[in-house]
Amino acid sequence: MTRRPQNTRDRLTQTAARLFQRSGYNGVGLTEILTEARAPKGSLYHHFPKGKQDLALAAASWASDGMRDMIAASFNDAQDFRAGVTTLCHKIAKLFDSSPQWETCPIAATLFESPDNPTFRDHADRLYESWIEDVRGHAERFGVAHPDMAADTLFIVMQGGWQLARARRDSNVLRRLPEHIPWDRFQPDGECGLTRPDPDR
Amino acid sequence: MTRRPQNTRDRLTQTAARLFQRSGYNGVGLTEILTEARAPKGSLYHHFPKGKQDLALAAASWASDGMRDMIAASFNDAQDFRAGVTTLCHKIAKLFDSSPQWETCPIAATLFESPDNPTFRDHADRLYESWIEDVRGHAERFGVAHPDMAADTLFIVMQGGWQLARARRDSNVLRRLPEHIPWDRFQPDGECGLTRPDPDR
DNA sequence: AATGCTCTGGACCAATCGGTCCAATCATTT
DNA sequence: AAATGATTGGACCGATTGGTCCAGAGCATT
Structure with a gap:
């Protein structure tokens, strides 16, 4: 949330991330990005030799880091796993309200437009899994029964909830997300046969 | 699943739907659609006066109808609501496996690229709500406790599951979706205060 | 002051974009 | 057979696309 991104590289990355979120990878032209970032074309191809593709990867990574920060902030000082999930849902809902442009999962908007591009696919996969792994870590820390499944559930519900909130233009869908989780x-x-992995600690 | 779409209009609609699903609205050019549909540009603008936009709306509607057929087929001859959900998840998983191009929710891919386009937004909203309403109807018919919420949950889990299956390239994510639902x-x-709407039948 | 970098500015490019337009053709109805 | 409207085929358009290229500005270190 720095008010003035210093170097041109960061300015390009963040501007691109915002615009890709709004209109998708193919929906934004380089001219638009360059104009909004107040950078000439030469700078772009200096910092990102492969042009738009490199820029998209960097933008997605930056957006992903923002999400991971939000996950950490939600779970770090939570009483239990459920409280962390609730906090995260409210944070996302607030984000949804604050900017009408934040309307697509930034990763999906940026990297999921060309299924034939394995680089994009793999990168998106890696970023998503980092979110899930973060959540799984917190789930384990709080001693929930099936941390893997809990993390998957949260991811699924967040992605789907995002979509529904977008269609209904209603951030309350996101706030009510915990109600859709089988706590x-x-x-x-x-009740499952699996035992807890680590009772003490 | 007709092997030979008769008239040019249907051929254009279905080809466009397939390509939009693959690469998004902005990721497909008219030339590509026209070539694959074996139709000249004049035909497109005869059947769809507003060009690409009209075509996208028609394509999304067609894809949505396919999903509604799938919903109907899953619930119509199901024993109970849960069985219908399970059948639907397996059908979707099968679809996911059958075509590597079916990688984005067709509605989202086609209509969600321009948040500033209210026509697209409203159309997508309407199509999504028709899915949810269909499911809600079946939920009511089977006498589940909170049909509205059940339908929302299924939509959320399906959309999110789709995304996760895509990232992991694993259709089993979709097959295991019922495990993420608070049955x-x-x-x-x-346990809620609401009573059942229709005990007999 | 001179050198050797990184970085910027923007002219320029071929290709493609969505869209327009109209003559030719097809299928009906009269 | 003639006439009529629906449909097709494709040439053509200006705008924009992502990308290339290089002169020169800026800024260190020598």
């Missing part, structure tokens, strides 16, 4: 399956005394 | 909240003898 009893994640309680430490789960 | 106990939808049982007729729910």
Whole structure:
């Protein structure tokens, strides 16, 4: 949230991230990015030799870092896993309200437009998995029953909820997201055959 | 699944739907659509006066109808709501496996690239709500506790699951989707104050 | 002051974009 | 057979696309 991105590279990355989120990778031209970032074309191809593709990868990574910060902020000082999830949902809802342009998952908008591009696919996969792994870490820390599944559930519900909130133009969909999660399956005394991995600590 | 779409209009619609799903609205040029549909430019602007926009709306509607057919086929001869959901998830997983190009929700890919275009937004909203309303109808018919919420949950989980399956390139994510749904909240003898709407039948 | 970098500015390019226009053709109806 | 409207074929258009290229500005270190 720096008010003045110093170097041209960061300015390009963040401007591109914002515009890609709004209109998708193919929906934004280099001219538009360059104009808004107040940078000439030469700078772009100096910092990003492969042009638009490199820029998209950098923009997606930057956006992903923002999401990971939000995940950390939500879970770090939470009482339990469920509280962390609730906080995260509210944070996302607030973000949804604050900017009408934040309307697509930044990763999906930037990297999911060309299924034939393996570089984009792999990068998106890696970024998504980093979110899920972060959440799984917190789930383990709080001792939930199936941390892997809990992390997957949260990801699924967040992505789907985002989509529904967008269609309905209603951030409350995101705030009510915890209601769609099967909490009893994640309680430490789960009914499943799996035992808790680490009781103490 | 007709092998030979008769008239040019249908051929254009279906080709466009397929290509938009693959690369998004802005990722496909008219030339590509015209070539694959074996139609000249004059035909396009005869059947779709507003050009690409009209074509996108028609393509999204067509794709949406396919999804609604799938929903109907899954729930119509199901024993209960949960069985219908499971069948639907397996059908979607099969679809995911069958064509590597079916990689984005067709509605999102076609209509969600320009947030500033209210026509697209409204159309997408309407199509999504028709899916949800269909599912809600089946939920009511099977007497689940909170049909509105059940339908929302299914939509959210399907959309998010789709995304995760795409990132992991694994259709089993879709098959395991029922595990992420809080079924106990939808049982007729729910813990909530609401009573069942229709006990017999 | 001179050198050797990084970085910027923008002219320029071929290709493609969505869209227009109209003559030719097709299928009906009279 | 003639006439009529629906449909097709494709040439053509200006605008924009992502990308190339290089002169020169800026800024260190020598």
